[in-house]
Amino acid sequence: MTARPAIGIVGLGTMGLGIAQVYAQAGFPVIATDAHQPARDSALARLGDTLQSRVTAGRLTEADRDATLARLTVAGDLAELAPCQLIIEAIVEKLEAKQALFAALEPLIAPDAILATNTSSLPIHAIADGLKHPDRTLALHFFNPPPAMKLVELAPHAGTSPTTIARAQQWTEAAGKTVILCPDRPGFIVNRCARPYYGEALALLSEGRSAAEIDAAMTAAGYKLGPFALIDLIGADINLAATEGMHAAMRQHPRYLPFPALKAQVASGNLGRKTGKGFVFLDPPASPPADAAAIALRIEATLVNEAHWLLAEGGTTPEGIDTAMRLGLNFPRGPFEALAKYGRPAILAELARLRAVAPDALKPRYDPAPGLETK
Ligand SMILES: NC(=O)c1ccc[n+]([C@@H]2O[C@H](COP(=O)([O-])OP(=O)(O)OC[C@H]3O[C@@H](n4cnc5c(N)ncnc54)[C@H](O)[C@@H]3O)[C@@H](O)[C@H]2O)c1
Incomplete structure (x- = not known):
């Protein structure tokens, strides 16, 4: 012993x-x-x-x-x-x-x-x-x-x-x-690689999708809690502070953008479980929308990309990132396992599609990480 x-x-x-x-x-x-x-x-x-x-x-x-x-x-x-x-x-x-x-x-x-x-x-x-x-x-x-x-x-x-x-x-x-x-980098592995789970869901919300249907799409894809249920659990104020901290530490890169919808949620005082109301807290779960698989692909493609950006900075491994995301967030699979599930061409095609339709200020969110593109 x-x-x-x-x-x-x-x-x-x-x-x-x-x-x-x-x-x-x-x-x-x-x-x-x-x-x-x-x-x-x-x-x-x-x-x-x-x-x-x-x-x-x-x-x-x-x-x-x-x-x-x-x-x-x-x-x-x-x-x-x-x-x-x-x-x-x-x-x-x-x-x-x-x-x-x-x-x-x-x-x-x-x-x-x-x-x-x-x-x-x-x-x-x-x-x-x-x-x-x-x-x-x-x-x-x-x-x-x-x-x-x-x-x-x-x-x-x-x-x-x-x-x-x-x-x-x-x-x-x-x-x-x-x-x-893990490396001495902002957010280490989990707090950094989780950002797109919330960020891409907030992007979808600002495009007019409902929090309930986005969550339903992710639970249908195997996630125990959808992004908004997770924000409600953590507290929207804590989530916003973590996002703003990461945004500042990463020189305001749009991948870490604190979306106006999250700021508005905090301003409304409906922070989640601790205040009794949040994005979805206490609402009955919705059924997955017809395009649930496309929503899951979009969010998982950005999770895969963020994990590759971190990997490119050194000090960690694909296995380490996957284990950290499964244990730290209760995710059903890590980003490299998600990459294996969809295949590299599908992830790269989704990032290219997102980049093409995004407003100019948000296009760099979808630039593929070097290691993702070249393998
Ligand atoms: N709460 C979380 O979910 C969480 C998760 C991971 C890491 N952390 C980190 O852990 C640390 C503590 O967080 P927490 O949530 O337990 O905070 P907390 O406020 O519950 O506890 C902090 C304790 O430290 C004491 N303290 C403050 N300054 C001190 C000092 N100079 N010397 C000795 N004692 C001092 C306070 O009296 C208090 O009891 C922070 O760095 C936080 O970022 C928090």
Whole structure:
């Protein structure tokens, strides 16, 4: 069995406490802290409640619940994280805060202890910048809720050492996760390669199709949730923020355009499940339209293309992208599996068709990625 060193967690909010649970349940001692005293004081009780509901559901024994709780130590300050060999931060999503935290931790921990960030959107090289040992820094990007979501994206920056990558991967796999290596690029794999699922659906909506029929076309194609049901689940405001972040990070490329229909939805306040109304939330599902297969081809062609743009940037593989999309979004197939399903000529023909009919400003959305065209 893999040795189980102490894991440090900083930030005991939604993600930090969930990540603490992942490692503690797998037998790792966990030392966790938070800048906010109420978050520290309530952490054990919050984890206890989560574990108790698993016991009640018959998914965890009382002995395992008690052993997991006994493995979590809540620390009053960062110095108590000194014995940890892997420290994961899940604090506020601000570059300066993450840089300051890692700079404060560095002199307290072993020279080879790993500093991992759970950032969703910040560049890893920027977080590592200024550290004495930047080679020990990488991202371990968990998905929400961490105990339920199998995928972890591991993103090193250009200076991360191979030993750091190997150890972080080994321990996180020992905690039961599927770890996929990905580049230090905006959105890593899942948040980037998912953009066309929403974006192309919003393009169809702005052309006059209804959200319900677009969703029905995608569920008929095997997707558990259509694009609008997924936006309703995530929250239109969160989806818009992620799209705008990607649009800015990718120099306003129209592939990441925040469509006016999404902005209008946010402005209306109908954000999805959390407000009780969204694009389709609580509406009865529609029947797939007559051209459902054409809608699915259009959306999947843009998913295939985005995956090839990412692949061309290096640091990942077709298999890695497919696995990440299946596990991170519950997609029935990854983009390279979709390519195999339709065949390269059909995908390229669909992109060419979309480019021909798109308004000038949107034509570059459909430029085929170099690797897609030349194979
Ligand atoms: N929520 C998600 O779905 C999700 C998914 C993946 C990644 N993330 C990322 O995980 C991180 C945490 O997100 P969250 O949703 O758990 O946030 P959260 O607001 O639920 O929790 C953040 C916690 O960090 C604490 N904190 C803030 N600044 C701190 C500091 N300087 N030192 C110590 N503690 C500090 C806060 O008191 C709070 O308890 C962010 O970087 C976020 O982008 C979030």
